[in-house]
Amino acid sequence: MLVLSRKINQSIMIGEDIEIVIVDIKSDQVKIGIVAPENIKIFRKEIFLEIQAANKEALEKKFSPSQIRNLLKKDKKN
């Protein structure tokens, strides 16, 4: 990992198209601005990891077709 120190309003370029700007620094929180092309997706890391984990978890347990149908039968209100 490349580690750089920046002061408020200083920037980092990633390639030619992505800019990271230090917008504000307050005690334990830094506000970061990101300029990037539309096709680059930007997320807080924990959200990204959460979606990944949720997808994997959805595949973890095995349910047979009849198990699933039985589960759904319990909700036959339609």
Place this chain on the structure above:
Amino acid sequence: MSTQNTEIIKNVNFGKIEVNESQKLFFPFGLFGFEDYKEYYLVDVNISPFLLLQEKSDENIGFIVCDPFLFFSDYEFDLDENTMKVIDAKSQDDILILTIITLSDKMEEITTNLLGPLVINRKNHVGIQYIINSDKYTTKHKLFLNKK
């Protein structure tokens, strides 16, 4: 139009499934954690209201999905322009939303991921998994609870 090619694909729980071209979906970026898997079939395997989103070549990658609006009538979010471009959708009518379900032994613990829905263009069958920029939704919403 071209003739519909029928194929047999496999799912680890449902076994062999006959599918055709009209059921094919293409996710150019795959799904989060499964970026290398881009070709899926959306199949009715008689578990209504759920469907099976089965990856073409790996029988273990079969997601149970649903139409979230059946369970959450006030579910809504904005789609950014870039996403509309990626799936080449011109209007909301073109779009199908599906959410991934995590099953459980207990019906009341069955949940769906409303934070990362699958956004699919009905016309060209291209989809992406979209992360909603809101803390209103999570990856685990219970489907079978009495809602407020």
